[in-house]
Amino acid sequence: MIEWRDPKRHLSPTIADAKELSRSIRAQRHASHVDIADGFNTWLPFEVLSWIERLDPNASVALRLAALFCDIDDPVVPETTPQDRRGVQSSQWITPVLSELGFTDLVVERTGFLIAHHDDSAENVERIADTELFQLIAARSLSSISQFPPTEGTDRLHRAVRAMVDKLPEPARTELWEHRLPAPQTDKLKSDVLREYYREHSPRERPYKYCPTCRTVLQRKTTDGTSLLTCLACGFILWNPPVPVTSVIIEKGSSVLLLKRAARPLRDYWCLPGGFIRYLETPEMAAIREVKEETGLDVEINQLAGIYQIDNAPGGVSLDIIWKASVAGGLLQTNEESIEARYFEKATLPELIAYKHRQAIMEH
Secondary structure, three states: OOOOOOOOOOOOHHHHHHHHHHHHHHHHHOOOOHHHHOOOOOOOHHHHHHHHHHHOOOOOHHHHHHHHHOOOHHHHOOOOOOHHHHHHHHHHHHHHHHHHOOOOHHHHHHHHHHHHHOOOOHHHHHHHOOHHHHHHHHHHHHHHHHHOOHHHOHHHHHHHHHHHHHHOOHHHHHHHHHOOOOOHHHHHHHHHHHHHHHHHOOHHHOOOOEOOOOOOEOEEEEEOOEEEEEOOOOOOEEOOOOEEEEEEEEEEOOEEEEEEEOOOOOOOOEEOOEEEOOOOOOHHHHHHHHHHHHHOEEEEEEEEEEEEEEOOOOOOOEEEEEEEEEEEEEOOOOOOOEEEEEEEEHHHOOOOEOOOHHHHHHHO
16 A cells, blocks of 8 residues: 655655656657656646645645646647547546555545546536545646746736636636745736636626516626626616625734634734624624624724725625724633634735735734
8 A cells, every 4th residue: 555645855655656657658649748748847736735735734645646646648648639528538447546556445546536526617517516626626727826937927927827717617716816826926926816806707697697677698798897796577687786894903002903814715814803894784883792702802893994995805896894992801712714813014924815915914
């Protein structure tokens, strides 16, 4: 039985076997690709594996194997194979090899499933609703975008990234949003493309296929310069306005309180305490309630810090009414929405801060 070891510390037997397998593929398929001969550079498997480990340090053996072999299509699948069958044929080719290498039937079956479906349509992947499959697709996308050379030109890169984003299933698209790329220029481009995508495809519009008034299929129509879902039969328009939320800047001396998010999207990002404004609540009432629920603290609102349009999160556009407040009582704690609560100096704010909260803190 092959033991999986940490490939960050040293080459695992699996990766060594993978390199040997690449030579075998070249010999069997008479591949002339220099990249394949050198060991997988065409497939970028180690980059995909690296992203898998960033997405989930405890990723299963099957998911790691799928990362290594999901893009084995080029050397092992005939060019005449339809696109929607390439993953299946890759799976059928690699699973006997994995069995010969000593993996359990369960691992082989699971790896084969992930490889078979990694290139499915977004709709089919969302129907399957498999977390590891989402992670594999996200890792491949992050890997591919990371490899785009900045010399390609901004317009060409924008089109390439946008084409990729359009084809992703929603959970994988969210993973892509959450994780930073090593190159700042490419990471900014990725963020800009995703912001553009979510402005055109608001998540809040997804439940609306039919008119809630007369059940006619909704269609897009430009109204006052904005593309909106509209019923051509009865005139209903889904205006989809920004959702009002509220957040609170709580200071202790020169430091400010931030919460580390536990939930998706934007898990592990830091943010100010806050949330949605309930029906008939004033923004001030909602701010006081949210702080109490999320931190255990009682606060007094001091002043309005500002109102910020939140268009850099995958949940849709919001208007964040941000207050400055002082602690009046209570003991600092977290609830199920947060991993940690901590005060930070402005000069040492964490790298990952959600929404426009970094801007709000630095401006006030």
